[in-house]
Amino acid sequence: xxxxxxxxxxxxxxxxxxTASAGLPIQHWVxxxxxxxxxxxxxxxxxxxxxxxxxxxxxxxxxxxxGLAGLTHALLSQGAGGLxxxxxxxxxxxxxxxxxGEMDQDRAALTLRTLSSPRESSAALELxxxxxxxxxxxxxxxxxxxxxxxxxxQEADTQPASIANKAFYASLYGDHPYGIANASTPxxxxxxxxxDLLQFYQTHYRSDGAVIALMGDVSRDMAVRxxxxxxxxxPGGTRISASLPAVTYPAAAQTVRIPHPASQSHILLGYxxxxxxxxxxxxxxxxxxxxxxxxxxxxxxxxxxxxxxLAYSVYSYFMPLSALGPFQIGLQTKREQADETLTVVQxxxxxxxxxxxxxxxxxxxxxxxxxxxxxxxxxxxKILSYLSVIGFYHLPLTYLDDFNREIAKVTATQVRDxxxxxxDPDKMVVxxxxxxxx
Amino acid sequence: xxxxLALLPAAAHADIQEYKLANGLKIVVQEDHRxxxxxxxxxxxxxxxxxxxxxxxxxxxxxxxxxxxxKKVPAGQFSRLIASAGGRENAFTANDHTVYxxxxxxxxxxxxxxxxxxxxxxxxxxxxxxxxxxRVVMEERRWRxxxxxxxxxxxxxxxxxxxxxxxxxxxxxxxxxxxxxTVADARDWxxxxxxxxNATLVVVGDVSPxxxxxxxxxxxxxxxxxxxxxxxAQIEPLQHGERRVTVQAQAKLxxxxxxxxxxxxxxxxxxxxxxxxxxxxxxxxxxxSARLNQNLVRRDRIAIDVSTGYEMVQRGGTTMFQLDGTxxxxxxxxxxxxxxxxxxxxxxxxxxxxxxxxxxxxxxxxADVYQRDSMFYQAMKIGNLETAGLSWxxxxxxxxxxxxxxxxxxxxxxxxxxxxxNLTVATxxxxxIDEHAPRHKEIPHGHN
Numbered sequence: 001x002x003x004x005x006x007x008x009x010x011x012x013x014x015x016x017x018x019t020a021s022a023g024l025p026i027q028h029w030v031x032x033x034x035x036x037x038x039x040x041x042x043x044x045x046x047x048x049x050x051x052x053x054x055x056x057x058x059x060x061x062x063x064x065x066x067g068l069a070g071l072t073h074a075l076l077s078q079g080a081g082g083l084x085x086x087x088x089x090x091x092x093x094x095x096x097x098x099x100x101g102e103m104d105q106d107r108a109a110l111t112l113r114t115l116s117s118p119r120e121s122s123a124a125l126e127l128x129x130x131x132x133x134x135x136x137x138x139x140x141x142x143x144x145x146x147x148x149x150x151x152x153x154q155e156a157d158t159q160p161a162s163i164a165n166k167a168f169y170a171s172l173y174g175d176h177p178y179g180i181a182n183a184s185t186p187x188x189x190x191x192x193x194x195x196d197l198l199q200f201y202q203t204h205y206r207s208d209g210a211v212i213a214l215m216g217d218v219s220r221d222m223a224v225r226x227x228x229x230x231x232x233x234x235p236g237g238t239r240i241s242a243s244l245p246a247v248t249y250p251a252a253a254q255t256v257r258i259p260h261p262a263s264q265s266h267i268l269l270g271y272x273x274x275x276x277x278x279x280x281x282x283x284x285x286x287x288x289x290x291x292x293x294x295x296x297x298x299x300x301x302x303x304x305x306x307x308x309x310l311a312y313s314v315y316s317y318f319m320p321l322s323a324l325g326p327f328q329i330g331l332q333t334k335r336e337q338a339d340e341t342l343t344v345v346q347x348x349x350x351x352x353x354x355x356x357x358x359x360x361x362x363x364x365x366x367x368x369x370x371x372x373x374x375x376x377x378x379x380x381x382k383i384l385s386y387l388s389v390i391g392f393y394h395l396p397l398t399y400l401d402d403f404n405r406e407i408a409k410v411t412a413t414q415v416r417d418x419x420x421x422x423x424d425p426d427k428m429v430v431x432x433x434x435x436x437x438x
Numbered sequence: 439x440x441x442x443l444a445l446l447p448a449a450a451h452a453d454i455q456e457y458k459l460a461n462g463l464k465i466v467v468q469e470d471h472r473x474x475x476x477x478x479x480x481x482x483x484x485x486x487x488x489x490x491x492x493x494x495x496x497x498x499x500x501x502x503x504x505x506x507x508x509k510k511v512p513a514g515q516f517s518r519l520i521a522s523a524g525g526r527e528n529a530f531t532a533n534d535h536t537v538y539x540x541x542x543x544x545x546x547x548x549x550x551x552x553x554x555x556x557x558x559x560x561x562x563x564x565x566x567x568x569x570x571x572x573r574v575v576m577e578e579r580r581w582r583x584x585x586x587x588x589x590x591x592x593x594x595x596x597x598x599x600x601x602x603x604x605x606x607x608x609x610x611x612x613x614x615x616x617x618x619x620t621v622a623d624a625r626d627w628x629x630x631x632x633x634x635x636n637a638t639l640v641v642v643g644d645v646s647p648x649x650x651x652x653x654x655x656x657x658x659x660x661x662x663x664x665x666x667x668x669x670x671a672q673i674e675p676l677q678h679g680e681r682r683v684t685v686q687a688q689a690k691l692x693x694x695x696x697x698x699x700x701x702x703x704x705x706x707x708x709x710x711x712x713x714x715x716x717x718x719x720x721x722x723x724x725x726x727s728a729r730l731n732q733n734l735v736r737r738d739r740i741a742i743d744v745s746t747g748y749e750m751v752q753r754g755g756t757t758m759f760q761l762d763g764t765x766x767x768x769x770x771x772x773x774x775x776x777x778x779x780x781x782x783x784x785x786x787x788x789x790x791x792x793x794x795x796x797x798x799x800x801x802x803x804x805a806d807v808y809q810r811d812s813m814f815y816q817a818m819k820i821g822n823l824e825t826a827g828l829s830w831x832x833x834x835x836x837x838x839x840x841x842x843x844x845x846x847x848x849x850x851x852x853x854x855x856x857x858x859x860n861l862t863v864a865t866x867x868x869x870x871i872d873e874h875a876p877r878h879k880e881i882p883h884g885h886n
Contacts, residue, residue, distance in 0.1 A: 047811065094797050096800045113808060154691070159586075262585040264580045307570070312575075332577070367521075368524055372526070375524070
């Protein structure tokens with residue numbers, strides 16, 4: 001059923017994924033094989049949610065085989081422990097269990113949602129353990145999934161939003177792993193063989209470095225047993241140090257124009273942003289809310305949409321990662337007015353960096369972020385994702401209590417200072433797909 | 439399965455209260471005390487279903503204008519007040535309804551109700567705001583439909599499948615109608631449909647129903663209601679043979695969308711066909727091992743993706759049972775279409791297995807539990823049923839109704855409705871990207 005919305009999803013949610021839960025009783029332990037476990041016990045719904053996270057995100061790819069991390073992740077559940085892809089999905093469906101996954105530049109996760117009743121949960125967990133521990137990467141399945149991935153890439157290369165996104169990462173990160181993370185091509189995917197998958201799995205899906213998040217209707221004792229069972233069968237040993245190289249800041253402004261016949265231009269602007277645990281994180285977070293993260297009440301929305309009617313959606317966000325994740329501003333507008341809109345965006349950003357926020361904006365931002373705290377942890381699914389992020393990035397268990405306190409302390413001067421030091425509006429990467437100007 | 443059935447009482451939707459104010463506003467409150475938050479949704483029984491040719495998209499345009507202020511709460515302030523209260527808010531328009539919602543910490547409930555009641559009656563709708571906002575809506579149409587090949591296919595599919603019924607017109611509206619629209623059209627729409635007797639307030643969260651009623655009475659109670667226009671049923675004439683439409687757009691992969699006219703829920707006490715159609719959709723596409731994915735994607739590798747869609751709750755009294763897919767590299771789109779039709783014939787001929795039926799039912803029961811993790815989703819279910827003229831009470835019976843469906847019934851609805859003379863097929867014919875080619879082929883037309 002066709003539905004239209006006044007605005008796309010609240011993009012500041014991406015940044016909020018870094019927050020955890022004040023007063024949430026997070027239990028934490030380490031299994032005998034060294035896996036970190038984060039658990040919140042809650043019996044209000046008969047549901048168990050769990051996620052197993054690995055440092056196996058797409059930044060682990062090499063350029064000549066870009067797409068390997070994604071393909072490995074996709075194939076885990078497509079045949080394991082003597083069960084075919086069909087048998088696995090059949091059994092999961094019979095149990096009413098839902099298998100899922102998440103993937104970004106840093107992290108690859110497998111998730112499971114199951115009824116917590118003993119028969120269903122134990123059978124679902126047994127299947128889940130097979131998928132984690134004994135994936136088969138059969139040549140037939142590889143061939144099929146590789147072909148599907150290649151078709152998807154070819155299709156994406158014709159669509160302006162995907163073209164813009166790919167050019168954005170290539171321009172912002174170049175040969176940094178975060179550039180390669182978004183550089184899959186039909187050629188690089190074609191080059192991936194079964195031995196590559198096996199090796200990637202052995203190297204990156206190991207017990208050291210894995211983080212298990214558990215949420216819901218199980219006792220602590222049961223959670224300990226579940227984590228131990230999942231941990232026991234993972235590849236062990238000492239892994240190679242996986243730290244990422246530093247991101248280089250752009251030396252000069254860079255504008256990439258890509259022709260496309262679409263009726264709208266897709267415009268992205270960016271700069272290297274923040275890392276997890278960054279000292280400037282809180283001022284940048286508050287500042288971004290004011291600039292372009294706060295949905296309808298942001299400066300970008302006010303200038304571009306409310307005052308001038310130039311775009312349906314305009315946003316900005318920081319995506320905090322292990323290394324400097326992107327700061328991005330994005331919008332789409334009728335191609336004839338692309339340059340005009342870009343100028344409005346650039347002026348809005350420059351003014352914000354030069355003058356900083358007003359006292360009124362600071363109060364409104366703090367009120368929203370702090371007052372909206374309960375909404376961030378109002379479901380098991382949301383809590384599970386916070387547990388994964390806290391664990392994966394080694395954030396303190398009190399991270400969320402700290403978060404509200406830190407937000408409350410941020411001043412307008414700090415916001416202005418942090419933006420001025422961290423974002424250089426004269427050296428941004430600008431990508432424009434489809435426009436009438438040369 | 440016996441064990442799963444025993445779960446049913448735990449999944450029952452027990453704590454729902456229903457009220458009606460003297461002015462006709464319906465209020466449904468579901469208590470959910472897991473977190474100190476509250477979801478409010480105001481559902482108007484006004485969507486593209488109620489539009490006429492020439493002003494398609496006006497329901498959605500008015501939705502945009504609802505954020506443009508009243509005398510008490512000037513333009514932009516609605517969003518600022520909710521944001522400062524730590525809240526999130528938005529709205530959406532569909533065929534059957536227009537919905538405004540807020541998510542807040544529970545003590546802020548009163549703010550949401552005060553603001554919604556104010557804009558139900560006092561919207562300003564100035565020429566100046568309209569002139570800017572209609573441009574935003576046209577940008578939205580470009581973004582949502584014009585440049586998205588599969589969205590264009592869907593739009594053409596609906597237009598071909600429905601020749602008289604308003605479901606044939608896009609919710610976002612035809613571009614020409616948006617270009618011709620005036621603020622008077624929006625005002626007219628607002629005056630016609632934005633009445634307490636045409637709305638349902640749904641509240642889900644850590645609240646007391648009595649307090650909700652008290653606050654709703656305080657703010658919505660004083661609003662006067664007016665008689666609503668007569669809604670004339672617009673019934674789609676019987677289809678007499680297959681319909682085909684092709685869409686050419688810049689893309690790499692072809693795509694095909696097939697659909698059959700099928701019934702929706704109308705008399706839930708007696709009908710079983712909608713439930714059988716829902717199970718049928720599950721057998722074809724309910725999980726990764728279901729027939730379409732297993733046979734066409736995994737076994738035969740002729741498709742990259744295949745899926746089905748069926749929604750039994752529709753105020754318009756009709757809907758399409760849809761199947762769509764993207765063929766694998768080198769596979770003609772006609773081959774995929776034939777393979778999908780082959781799966782349908784196979785099912786009509788041999789029915790479904792007991793295992794398949796149990797599998798779909800197990801998923802239904804689990805999904806009924808899982809959806810309780812989202813207050814927003816629960817409010818959506820309530821509002822959707824109420825606005826369609828059904829009752830939230832159906833939520834309680836829904837799993838049991840699906841459990842009661844037999845293999846014979848699934849086969850029977852497939853045989854009855856998935857027939858060639860009831861079929862519409864829309865195909866995407868992908869065109870190479872040529873940035874020099876004029877995108878809009880203008881065909882001259884006379885004005886009068």
